[in-house]
Amino acid sequence: MLMQTYKEDDGKNFGKWTDDVSRFMYFESTGKILDLIQVPETVADYGGANGNLKHFIPHAISIDIDASKKPDINENILTHDGIYELVVIRYVLHYLNDYEVLKLFENIKAKNILVIQFENNNLKDKYFNSQNEFKYFRTSAQTRELLPTRFEEIYSKDYELGPDFYKNRLGEGKYKTHNETLKGYYI
């Protein structure tokens, strides 16, 4: 069993927060993005945590390094060996440094990859709000530099995050309201 645990993710409760931004990020936007592509029979959800994606793709196999979220497969996605028609990577890139993101894409054996990722063109406010966690937030340009060259941007939506979102995610604290952009990239 892999012992990397992200305490701030709250194990099996991950993504179930009821504030408007969480609802948009974990449910509404994903439904819209998946309507834009063909969902095949073999789907892997890399960094799939507690399997929230199964709400939309019941047959998706979640692969995650954090055993506390009870993924279908408890493995590191940088070394996981599997062949799938579609690999979904939703809100995972910011857990990985740049070298790891490049390694991740090199390791994937799939016909298609769907990346769903938020981007922060205001990095100062994002890092200010994330004092209780360690992550690698990126601008749109930084994210795109790390994707395989043949990506297509299929979804883009700006939204505003405030204290409600951060309190649910990271606990009580002082938080700034800022903008963020949600992207869907199909590779």
Ligand SMILES: C[S@@+](CC[C@H](N)C(=O)[O-])C[C@H]1O[C@@H](n2cnc3c(N)ncnc32)[C@H](O)[C@@H]1O
């Ligand atoms: C923000 S969560 C997103 C979960 C899920 N994809 C979703 O959208 O509901 C990111 C997940 O990536 C997992 N993760 C980070 N690095 C990983 C790695 N190297 N191998 C497998 N999982 C990893 C974390 O444990 C966490 O569950």
